[in-house]
Each structure stands twice: as structure tokens, then as C-alpha cells.
Amino acid sequence: MELSVAAPSKITRNPEASRAKILDAARIEFVSNGLNGARVDRIAEQSGVNKNLIYHYFGSKDELYLAVLERIYTDLRTKQQDEDLRGLPPVEGMKRLVSSTFDHFVATPDLIRLMSIENIHYAQHLKSSSTIKPLYRGLLDTIQILLKRGQTEGVFRANVDAVDLYMSISGLAYFFLSNQHTLSWLLDRDLAARRRVLKRRQHVVEMVLSYLTQNSPAEADGADTE
Amino acid sequence: MELSVAAPSKITRNPEASRAKILDAARIEFVSNGLNGARVDRIAEQSGVNKNLIYHYFGSKDELYLAVLERIYTDLRTKQQDEDLRGLPPVEGMKRLVSSTFDHFVATPDLIRLMSIENIHYAQHLKSSSTIKPLYRGLLDTIQILLKRGQTEGVFRANVDAVDLYMSISGLAYFFLSNQHTLSWLLDRDLAARRRVLKRRQHVVEMVLSYLTQNSPAEADGADTE
């Protein structure tokens, strides 16, 4: 059918290419339709391979979904080179950490959607993955290092929990993106518009930094110092 | 089969009770399994009515889902009596707004999950609802009123957008709850534990308030004053 110009061999069989095509099509299918909405037949059709090849390589729909999940999480933590930030002055380092987290979320809508989908399923697939969890250690360490140094230098407030801070940095960016469809409708704003996104980025950085750089108030209601 | 003691009439037919039973079962089913994972047969079984009665009252699975969605959104905005806060001193009013938003999210996990589910579906059902959207106007007005007065009194920073602030208040609480399953696993913490939740509440209030009460820095990178 197709007259190939050069291409030495590998015309009839190509396991790596097939695997990759399946994974790419699966990612699109799962991200667009969720786990239950995704159709194995559609993945086969879109990737141009026979359906049974999917089962040959991945075993089941759920295992294929897990493969997609592992890949996107690994990509996140590989690209997010936060170790570089550890040497920077604390304020500068935090600013960069917040904005790069925000930027990566914006650049990878698939990640946001898969995280939501996975939480709808009570993280049951993630929990069966051995590769994803270790990726998070480094990020928390980076936060901890910047936090400590900022506190020693007296520019950051005391008693900040690294995990809480991580959740706030992520949450401020995440919600805006994960819920943009409901929010855009309810608030009468196109949150996907470029200038909205940039404005939001600015807002998020400012919020995190003002929290960190303000002296912690002693009189916060109901809080006993742990 | 069942010997009823008193109960005057209404044994054989009871449209309102049937509708309510269907809606209750549907809520549990959609919240637990998502839109695609939910089964109409299971809703019929759990509510104890014949499946066709569901179609008689609600028309289709999607319309039933919308009915569940409308009800939970309406409940949120009915219980969230933010109008009361408008008369309070700005700092106090904001503190209460943040903590009551947080508390309502914590108290209504179904709402969080339905919001996530709806966003996975690109808010297509919400957009076909006429009842939900108007509910949000009042909340934004409350934020705007408190914001303005705080700025006039000189306790809040200038140039805060009410929509951005709303998204931050919600986002800080929402992410922690909506993604608690992945986060608990990845961060090695039981985020559902009572003391974690209380600590998080404290953290969120402090973050929003420090942002509001700190003077806005002029030197924020890349931001031209609009």
C-alpha cells in the first residue's frame, strides 16, 4: 500500500513503537473520558493496533491506565528540577518553586485531569504503583531546606509545616485549573484566557510569599502551639 | 408482609417519598462511582423502587445526575449564610468566611466529589442548569463588600480581585479534600485525621489573612499595574 522511500527494515514488526502508540492513545482516551468512560476499542482504533495487542502488552484496562498514570507522574517529577532551587536565597527560591509548579500544571492539563480521576477512584491505582511514591521525597526536601534557611535568616515565619505549604502551593494552582469548567461558568469568566492565567500566577506567588514573610501571629484562635 | 402499626393511608402510593428515595440513592451512587461508573439498576435496587419509576420521574440517567447536582449546590449556597458576615469588621468577617467555607467543605464530602466529577465532564451538566448559577452572585458580593471596607479602613491591601480571592479561599480547602487520597499516600500522612483537618483549617485562615493584611509589594516581577 505505502511506498516507503528508505527505512531499512522494521516494517512489519515494531514492539516499542506499538507500545508507545498504545500508551499515547490511552493517555488521550483516559484523560478525555475518565477510567469508566474510556473504551479499549477506541484506544485500539486510535493507536492503529489490534485490540488484543493491548492485552498482550498491558494485561487489562486497569493496568493500562496505571501505566499511563505512572508515566505522567514520572514526567512531572523529572521535569520539575527543584533541586536546583536549593542553593538560591530563600525568598527567590520559593518564588521560583511556586511559579514553576504553577507553570507545570498549566502546561500539563492531562496531569491535572488524571489526578482528579485518580482521586475519584480513591487513589486505588496509585497505591498499587511502586514507582511514583519515591518521586515526592525530593520535592518535600527542597521545601524543607528553603524553609529552614529562610527561618534562620529571619525572612520566613516560624512554625510552617512543609507538607501544609506544599499543599497550599499546589492547591492554589490546582483548583483554578481542575475546576476551571465549573468556575468559568459560575463566575462568568473565561479562566482559560492567557491574561487570566498570568494574573492568577501572580496572585498565587504573592499569596504564598506574603504568608511566609509575615510574622506569625500569636493570637490565632483555637491554636495551641504544638 | 409488613404489619404497620398506625400510618393512616399512603401505603401503596407515595410519589414524593419515591422521588426522594430515588434522589438519595442516586446521590450515593453518583458520588461513589462517578457518572459513568454509576448504575441505574443499583439506584433502583438501593431506593427500593422499580427501575422504570426512575425514568418516569427523571427521564434519563443524565437528568437524574443533574437533579442530584442541583440539589447539592443549592444546599451549599442555602446553608452558607454569608450575608450575615457583611456587617462584621473586615478582618473578622474574612476569617469567618474562610473558616466557614472550609467547614462546609469538610462537612460535605459529596459536594467535593460531585464538583470533581462535573469538571471531569467539562461542566456540561452544570451548564444546562438554570438554578445553580444565580446562587453565586451573593457570595461574590459579600467578598467584595468586606474587601472594599477593609481597604478603606486601611487593614487590607489594595488591588485584590474578588474572584481571585474566592478561588484561593476555596482552592486551599478544596485541594486538600478532593485530592486527599493521592496526597495521603504520596506524603505519608492520614489527611482525614481530625487533628490534621483542624491544623489545615488554621493554616488556610492564616494564609488568606496574611495575604490580605500585608501591603502589596510594588516590585512583583512581570506585573504591570492594570
Add this chain to the structure above:
DNA sequence: GTCATTACTAACTAGTTAGTCAATAATCTT
């Protein structure tokens, strides 16, 4: 070159699932 392995395909199946049909009976209308 033979044999085991691996890549790949077409056709099939058993189970599910949203939605319907056809009917009965309770309640409302007049």
C-alpha cells in the same frame, strides 16, 4: 535451517446496561 518465542490479527463471546413495553392498580376529576 529448525525451533521456540514474540508480535500481531480477525472473529467471537459472555456478561452488562441504559432504556422500553405492556400492563395493573391507586388516586383524582367531574
Add this chain to the structure above:
DNA sequence: AAGATTATTGACTAACTAGTTAGTAATGAC
């Protein structure tokens, strides 16, 4: 009390869908 309407049911169906069976052909091992 007759007739229309509405609540309620059990049985059915057409379409779908994850996974399988049984096979062919290319590649690698020796």
C-alpha cells in the same frame, strides 16, 4: 360511578464492551 391520570411493576431488548480464542507470521536462539 365512570373515565382520565398518575404511580408502580416485571419482563424484555438492542447495543455495547472487556476480555478471549485460535491462529498466522516475523524474529531470535543455536
